[in-house]
Amino acid sequence: MIIPQIVSPAGNFTKLKIALAYGADAVYAGVNHFSLRSRTAKEFDYKSFEEAIEYTHLRGKKFYVTLNGFHLSTQIEGLKRHILKLRAMKPDAFIVASIGIMNLVKEFAPEIALHVSTQANVLNYLDAQVYKNMGAKRIVIARELGLKDAQILKQNCDIELEAFVQGSMCFAYSGRCLISSVQSGRMSNRGSCANDCRFSYELYAKNPENGVLFRLEEDENGTHIFNSKDLNLCSYIEKIMKEDCIDAFKIEGRTKSEYYVAVATRTYKMAILDVLNNQFEPEKYEKEIHTLKNRGFTDGYLISRPFEKNDTQNYITSIEQGTHQVQAFVEDGEFFKCKGKIVPNVAYELLMPLNAKVLECDNELGKIYKKDEKYFVEFKKIISKNHKEFKEIHSGNENQIKMPCKVNEFSFLRKEIE
Incomplete structure (x- = not known):
């Protein structure tokens, strides 16, 4: 049986230390604006980022650097200099979404492993094989991929698979959202999402013949029409591990609190250890995860197919208190x-x-x-x-x-x- 690696978010140096203390086998973080979380990228400068990588390696853990944005041509020269600076720090992998940037990493840092971001939306073994041929060691599978499909992918392509198990979900397919760009000019796929999907919206209809505008009446579903619930797979860790195809469990949340990093990392570490010791107790993990602030929870699509689910949205509120x-x-x-x-x-x-x-x-x-x-x-x-x-x-x-x-x-x- 594969013993999955826990990959936790490191939004800043303190959160990185917490993640490692609470059981993470690897952390992921970014510096500068080439990451998909530009807010947290400001938490590090190059000096502290290098110190964070050294801190991680001294504890025998892995450090993965996010380069998972979609970059404009005007950014490429800066990105080259960025990759060379990071290469000297000797991280364990770059997480990349763009195929052009993958080639750039291979050219400027050929000894650093490549992980394909979930933003690349890998759903099948044909795509996985292409990425493997390009030098990828691991694929962070699309969040829409089911466990059976992941197993088929693994059987047909010898590559590591990483899957999200906890954290915020984007209502758009594989995070390809433009609402933030339209409303505030903040481009989600270049790291500056404003989380517009969490806002409440009122719907209006307009008669083009006479210009009359009227508000559509709300029903019990409320006005948070784009607001996805948070992913929570702690009750399914045993099932996932028995399928023996997922090499790493990823926890979303570089912008979340220190407490979130601690609880989420600790809970999934506990669940993995309990599976190995034949002591799996879903209720125990659920109690811990429910101590966190959340938007309601869903098991996403790894366990159930998208068309089988109708409970992934929280229409009432964008945040709920934990226990x-x-x-x-x-x-x-x-x-x-x-x-x-x-x-x-x-x-x-x-x-x-x-x-x-x-x-x-x-x-x-x-x-x-x-x-x-x-x-x-x-x-x-x-x-x-x-x-x-x-x-x-x-x-x-x-x-x-x-x-x-x-x-x-x-x-x-x-x-x-x-």
Whole structure:
């Protein structure tokens, strides 16, 4: 059985560290505006990007660079210089959508592996074979591809397959959307999508004979007519792994929160390990994924064919609260930054990487204890790093607050929303 690699988003250096700590085998990120997430590309400069690649390699993990935009002729010379700079950093692969850019990478960085982006919309083994002949090592399959078709593709083309398992979905076929370009001039396939599909829209009809314009009445479906639900395949990991054709599970979300990266990575790592140990429990993974903010969830098209589904859209709202709220982030394990609200004598659940070592304690600052296979922290006093005491602390307060005792770095404090 193939043990799939977990490929997690690295929207910035901190998220990269979190992804690796929570079980990612590889991360993907971009720098400069040649990536499809230009907002996150600004989180890195070339120096910090090189440091991120070194950090990843020191931990025995892989780093994949996104070059998956569709570029204009005026950008090509800049792209050549960009590829040469990245080549010197020795990433493990370039993720590319354009066949012209694939040839450019082969010319300027022939020793770096090529991964074909999902934007290339590979649906069959004939296309896969062409990309393999061009030098591709891996294909990120089109999100519209079903598991049976992926299996046929794999049987007829000896190439690695990577599939999205979690994250935002685009309502347009393989992300080929022009709404953002039309409405705001921000080109989604060049990295600056404005997420116009998440807006609410009102529909109007016009009589061309007399110019009368009238608003169409809404029904129970609401006005979010383009808004796709989020992909969530955690309950199907065992089924996917048994088909033995997917080499890597990809998690979308370079613009999502640190907590999202931690929970999504940890959950899919847990699911894979449980499959290998014959302990697969879908309910356990669903509970974790549902702690995240979302647009509702769908299993997408890997499990069911597109024409078999009618529940992939959320017509009511573009965002829903998850079951839990993050209250604090403990980056170094000793002090936390408040993300919500922390008050004394209230239990907050500790979210940590799998198999994290926890020292239970009870002292003047508070206590850390285990209950129902989970760890919790309760504060008796809220004391900052500079010894100032607070009755309570809220998000926006930049003081670092002392934990009762040291926990794993990159831990989170969370509380169920009542």
